[in-house]
Amino acid sequence: xxxxxxxxxxxxxxxxxxxxxxxxxxxxxxxxxxxxxxxxxxxxxxxxxxxxxxxxxxxxxxxxxxxxxxxxxxxxxxxxxxxxxxxxxxxxxxxxxxxxxxxxxxxxxxxxxxxxxxxxxxxxxxxxxxxxxxxxxxxxxxxxxxxxxxxxxxxxxxxxxxxxxxxxxxxxxxxxxxxxxxxxxxxxxxxxxxxxxxxxxxxxxxxxxxxxxxxxxxxxxxxxxxxxxxxxxxxxxxxxxxxxxxxxxxxxxxxxxxxxxxxxxxxxxxxxxxxxxxxxxxxxxxxxxxxxxxxxxxxxxxxxxxxxxxxxxxxxxxxxxxxxxxxxxxxxxxxxxxxxxxxxxxxxxxxxxxxxxxxxxxxxxxxxxxxxxxxxxxxxxxxxxxxxxxxxxxxxxxxxxxxxxxxxxxxxxxxxxxxxxxxxxxxxxxxxxxxxxxxxxxxxxxxxxx
Amino acid sequence: xxxxxxxxxxxxxxxxxxxxxxxxxxxxxxxxxxxxxxxxxxxxxxxxxxxxxxxxxxxxxxxxxxxxxxxxxxxxxxxxxxxxxxxxxxxxxxxxxxxxxxxxxxxxxxxxxxxxxxxxxxxxxxxxxxxxxxxxxxxxxxxxxxxxxxxxxxxxxxxxxxxxxxxxxxxxxxxxxxxxxxxxxxxxxxxxxxxxxxxxxxxxxxxxxxxxxxxxxxxxxxxxxxxxxxxxxxxxxxxxxxxxxxxxxxxxxxxxxxxxxxxxxxxxxxxxxxxxxxxxxxxxxxxxxxxxxxxxxxxxxxxxxxxxxxxxxxxxxxxxxxxxxxxxxxxxxxxxxxxxxxxxxxxxxxxxxxxxxxxxxxxxxxxxxxxxxxxxxxxxxxxxx
Numbered sequence: 001x002x003x004x005x006x007x008x009x010x011x012x013x014x015x016x017x018x019x020x021x022x023x024x025x026x027x028x029x030x031x032x033x034x035x036x037x038x039x040x041x042x043x044x045x046x047x048x049x050x051x052x053x054x055x056x057x058x059x060x061x062x063x064x065x066x067x068x069x070x071x072x073x074x075x076x077x078x079x080x081x082x083x084x085x086x087x088x089x090x091x092x093x094x095x096x097x098x099x100x101x102x103x104x105x106x107x108x109x110x111x112x113x114x115x116x117x118x119x120x121x122x123x124x125x126x127x128x129x130x131x132x133x134x135x136x137x138x139x140x141x142x143x144x145x146x147x148x149x150x151x152x153x154x155x156x157x158x159x160x161x162x163x164x165x166x167x168x169x170x171x172x173x174x175x176x177x178x179x180x181x182x183x184x185x186x187x188x189x190x191x192x193x194x195x196x197x198x199x200x201x202x203x204x205x206x207x208x209x210x211x212x213x214x215x216x217x218x219x220x221x222x223x224x225x226x227x228x229x230x231x232x233x234x235x236x237x238x239x240x241x242x243x244x245x246x247x248x249x250x251x252x253x254x255x256x257x258x259x260x261x262x263x264x265x266x267x268x269x270x271x272x273x274x275x276x277x278x279x280x281x282x283x284x285x286x287x288x289x290x291x292x293x294x295x296x297x298x299x300x301x302x303x304x305x306x307x308x309x310x311x312x313x314x315x316x317x318x319x320x321x322x323x324x325x326x327x328x329x330x331x332x333x334x335x336x337x338x339x340x341x342x343x344x345x346x347x348x349x350x351x352x353x354x355x356x357x358x359x360x361x362x363x364x365x366x367x368x369x370x371x372x373x374x375x376x377x378x379x380x381x382x383x384x385x386x387x388x389x390x391x392x393x394x395x396x397x398x399x400x401x402x403x404x405x406x407x408x409x410x411x412x413x414x415x416x417x418x419x420x421x422x423x424x425x426x427x428x429x430x431x432x433x434x435x436x437x438x439x440x441x442x443x444x445x446x447x448x449x450x
Numbered sequence: 451x452x453x454x455x456x457x458x459x460x461x462x463x464x465x466x467x468x469x470x471x472x473x474x475x476x477x478x479x480x481x482x483x484x485x486x487x488x489x490x491x492x493x494x495x496x497x498x499x500x501x502x503x504x505x506x507x508x509x510x511x512x513x514x515x516x517x518x519x520x521x522x523x524x525x526x527x528x529x530x531x532x533x534x535x536x537x538x539x540x541x542x543x544x545x546x547x548x549x550x551x552x553x554x555x556x557x558x559x560x561x562x563x564x565x566x567x568x569x570x571x572x573x574x575x576x577x578x579x580x581x582x583x584x585x586x587x588x589x590x591x592x593x594x595x596x597x598x599x600x601x602x603x604x605x606x607x608x609x610x611x612x613x614x615x616x617x618x619x620x621x622x623x624x625x626x627x628x629x630x631x632x633x634x635x636x637x638x639x640x641x642x643x644x645x646x647x648x649x650x651x652x653x654x655x656x657x658x659x660x661x662x663x664x665x666x667x668x669x670x671x672x673x674x675x676x677x678x679x680x681x682x683x684x685x686x687x688x689x690x691x692x693x694x695x696x697x698x699x700x701x702x703x704x705x706x707x708x709x710x711x712x713x714x715x716x717x718x719x720x721x722x723x724x725x726x727x728x729x730x731x732x733x734x735x736x737x738x739x740x741x742x743x744x745x746x747x748x749x750x751x752x753x754x755x756x757x758x759x760x761x762x763x764x765x766x767x768x769x770x771x772x773x774x775x776x777x778x779x780x781x782x783x784x785x786x787x788x789x790x791x792x793x794x795x796x797x798x799x800x801x802x803x804x805x806x807x808x809x810x811x812x813x814x815x816x817x818x819x820x821x822x823x824x825x826x827x828x829x830x831x832x833x834x835x
Contacts, residue, residue: 013498159498232830307497329498331491337451339487340505347501353510353710354501368491372503373483373578376622379507380771381714390827392772395820410824418495425496429507430622435495 004196005229007216007388011350011423013159015307015329016363017275019266021166024276026293028099029284031318032074033081033092034060038321039130040439041139041446044071044090048079057104057126057259060093068143072127074261074282076102092318101260108257111181119184126253130321131246135227135239137442138417147240149188149231152179154203154244155195155214157221158306158419162266162324164244165195165202166277172202174251181250182242183208193226203244216388224420228389233414245324249282265319267293269307269328270365271300280319286326287316299331301368308422309435332367339371350386350427375430383434386423389415393424397434400441405448413441458482476572480579508584510712514703515588515761521686521696523549526596529651529689535659552652553692556591559600563607564590571616582621582628582767583611589629589761592693593754593802594636595649602640606632626809627768630802637802645798650689666690667752668791672798676744683751694757697750704760713764716773717780721759724784725749732792741792749788758801759784768809772819779815783808 036044043064048054054077059070073095081094106126111119120143123129132141141147154164168175183190189210194201196215204211212230214220223241227233245263252260261282268275271294278289286302294300294315303310304320307327311320319326336342344354348364351357356364383393391412399407418435425434458478465475482488484505492499526549531540540548564587572579590607614631615624636644643649647664658664666689667678682688686696694700707713729746736743749755763769763783770779783804790800797803 232827234828234830301491301497303497310497312497327497333489333491335455335489336487337455338485339501340503341509342501344501349501351500351502351711353506353712366498368497369487369499370490370492371487371499371501372505373488375504375578375580376620378504378582378622378767379712380766380769381773381776384773390823390830392820392823394771410827411820412827422496426498427500427502429500429502429504431499431503433495 002211002213003230004213004215005226006196007214007220007225007229009385009388010157010217010219011386011427012157012217013307013350013366013426014348014361014363015159016270016365017268017272017328018160019162019268019275019277021163022276023264024267024274024278026278026280027288029097029280029286029288031080031094031096031285032077032281032283033094033285033318034071034073034283035092035318035321036061036071036090039140040442046082046090046093048093050079050082052079053077054079054095055102055104056261057106057253059127060095061090063140066140066142068124069129069140070124070127071130072259072261074259074284076100103258103260106253106257106259109254111177111184111254114184116184119181122253123181123250126259128246128250128253131242131249133241135224135241135417136233136237136414137446138224138241139446141240145238147186147188147238149239150182150186150190151193151223151227151230151239151241152190152244152247153193153221153223153226153241154201155193155198155221156306156324157195157218158308159218160266160268160275160325160327161221161306162264162268162277165198167245167264167324168248169202171248171251172205174248174255175203175244176206176251177254178247178249178251179206179209181254182247186240188239191226191230193221193223195221219386219420219423220388222420224416225388228391228415235409235414237414243322243324246322263324265323266325267328268325269303271295271298271328271330282319283321284319285316286313286319289326290315290328294328299333301329301331303327303329307366308426309419330365330367332369334369336369336371350423351429370431372429372431374432377430377432379429382427382429383421383424386427387421389420391415393421393434396441397421397432397437400437400444403444405444408441408445409449413445417442454485458485473573476577476579477569480569480572483578504581505584507712508581510706510710511585511761512588514706514713515585515592515693517699517702518592518693518696518757518761519553519588521699522592522692522694523553525549525686525688525695526552526652526692528687529596530654533651533653533658533662533664534656535662548652548654552596552654553591555600556594556596556598556603556692557588559603560590560607561587563604564611567608567611567616571620575620577620580621582615586610586615586628589693590632593629593633593691593757593762595644595691596652597649598636598644602636602643606636609635622767624767625813626806627762627765630762630806630809633802634806650691664689666798668798671741671744671752672791672795674740676741676748678744678748678752680748680751683748688752690752691754691757694754697756700756700760707760707764713760714766714769714776716776717764717769717783718759720777720780721763721784721787722750724781724786725755725759725788726784727781728785728788732788746788749791753791753799754801755784755787758787758805762801762805763808768812770812770815770819772816774822775812775815775819779808779812782811 044061063069527545610632787804
């Protein structure tokens with residue numbers, strides 16, 4: 001039974017530089033890296049040494065507290081670097097690709113004919129497990145737990161986000177197989193969230209799932225928002241989530257018996273000459289993709305992911321584990337004379353205090369300037385406009401700031417991760433670091449409640 | 451422009467920690483950020499941030515206050531010339547200029563004293579200077595009678611900033627509206643100079659004509675003789691505090707606040723509803739009491755009701771902060787303001803006390819709204835696994 005859920009609150013930030021539905025060509029990445037820092041709370045244990053040869057699907061490291069969870073090399077090649085930070089914390093494990101993409105061998109099987117344990121074992125061994133996240137907290141899923149449901153949002157509503165309809169279209173059979181495997185892991189259902197603005201979504205034909213349609217501005221595509229409206233999480237509830245593109249890896253593993261981590265990403269942003277889609281691989285080095293691809297008329301900021309939740313990277317850095325998008329915007333580290341008094345015909349704003357709010361369709365170039373100093377909470381009713389959930393965001397944030405675990409539970413810490421409140425941080429008059437505060441709350445909850 | 455930037459950039463090392471002029475750090479930052487939005491960019495979290503900041507927000511509130519200020523200046527001159535019987539011979543320019551010259555010193559005193567204290571506190575705490583006083587500094591003159599001595603303005607402003615705001619932690623932390631604290635301070639500390647019929651009209655040393663009374667409509671009404679000239683009250687040609695008299699100018703300000711989304715229309719509307727309900731109730735049970743029988747809508751255009759509803763009740767820091775809470779908060783302000791006005795003869799104006807009272811209770815209202823959210827969230831329907 002499909003429901004249509006209309007969300008009013010939220011905001012589509014109209015940035016310039018959305019990707020055209022065209023595939024560009026770029027030389028394949030010669031190096032890839034897995035970053036343990038992409039997984040909050042992970043303590044990695046290495047299984048390889050520098051100089052060791054690996055095949056695609058063979059582990060590079062595992063989770064110290066859950067040794068079954070393996071983090072597999074996305075390509076075949078040689079481990080060339082293990083970069084460490086302070087206190088020898090592992091930051092990157094770099095594999096130089098041999099260009100042959102030889103995969104380790106796994107069982108080729110129809111997941112529907114396997115048992116839950118067989119499916120789980122294959123996912124763990126093939127390095128697929130790290131793609132599955134648990135809610136609450138958005139951390140690595142624990143293989144020992146059976147989740148109540150699995151949720152997949154089949155569209156990304158973030159600024160300049162890639163279109164999963166386009167990415168998955170040619171691979172819909174892999175997607176179905178992946179879903180069949182995931183369905184084995186839960187006693188509940190697999191829920192797909194479909195975009196309301198797409199007619200005949202390719203995901204509407206997927207079998208063995210329950211689909212719901214979500215209308216409305218960002219963050220309607222965030223899986224956390226969708227969970228809230230389908231099966232809200234109270235204390236003790238636990239569900240899993242996974243990105244649609246990552247379902248394809250699981251599908252291919254069962255279809256072919258091989259680990260194939262190739263993925264499609266969108267190169268977007270106002271500073272990109274021709275924003276297009278590109279074929280690449282999980283954790284790919286972006287140097288070959290970004291070289292010559294940007295306008296270089298101003299100082300540029302490179303982001304793996306979108307402008308709200310992505311990580312800042314350099315032009316020869318690596319794609320984040322979960323990211324399907326690279327964004328390039330101006331850095332904007334310049335003074336603005338009397339900027340606060342600017343009439344602002346060219347300044348997009350979530351508030352209605354700039355004349356730009358008269359133009360409803362125009363797209364804008366936004367840079368990374370903070371546009372003001374950090375202040376105390378002054379305005380009220382501002383965050384609520386961007387959170388389409390029955391949650392009082394400011395009260396939740398204040399509960400986190402005073403470390404009141406009971407209040408955090410009551411006010412909805414189980415239902416949010418950073419991305420769900422990212423728009424509040426964008427729009428905040430007082431420039432409060434909302435996502436950092438949410439992370440702080442999640443860390444406290446993981447430590448104290450688990 | 452470049453020279454200003456160079457000046458601030460060159461002097462910046464001098465106010466760094468450990469440098470000779472570090473004690474001017476907050477002031478340097480305050481003025482630098484006033485002229486230039488800084489060049490720092492996002493380090494964590496979202497990569498893009500809205501162009502709005504607290505300076506713009508406060509700037510828009512001050513902009514919304516300008517019509518009331520200009521009308522207040524004009525009315526000060528108007529009341530002056532009316533009192534000395536020269537209204538017909540005074541030109542528009544004369545009238546406005548008289549008011550301008552008498553109102554300006556009050557504004558200057560309010561800003562100098564208030565900002566001075568803000569600078570000192572920001573420096574002591576090592577904080578940036580927060581912009582809250584930009585609005586308070588304009589609100590304080592607008593709610594004062596024109597004849598308030600300047601030293602009283604200074605004392606009241608200092609009291610409001612220190613005990614109404616800074617002791618709680620500064621902008622964003624205060625419980626009561628700082629401008630109303632200033633007004634309440636004078637009201638209770640210097641009742642002789644702050645009420646009666648002599649404070650509302652500036653005579654400027656000249657002799658009033660015999661028919662001049664100087665009483666505000668509020669005072670007349672409290673004395674049992676309500677007489678409201680609706681047109682004068684709406685356009686603002688009645689005696690009263692500087693900024694509160696012109697309902698028209700206040701409505702222009704309200705429009706600015708509502709269109710930009712800076713002021714809460716919910717609070718404004720619910721305050722008017724609350725005032726109207728109380729007014730209607732009084733009308734119903736008026737009997738022979740002339741004040742109670744005064745049409746309810748006349749309450750909305752006399753005294754400080756409109757000014758309070760638009761600019762005071764909507765102060766986001768001291769108001770209720772939940773959306774449901776705002777309806778309750780505003781309604782009770784309007785309701786109580788008219789009740790105090792009519793029923794309590796000791797206080798001809800109820801708006802100040804009603805807002806301060808509801809400021810006090812706003813956290814309680816919010817508490818119940820948050821509790822209802824919590825219990826609703828616990829009872830949500832779920833899809834069972």
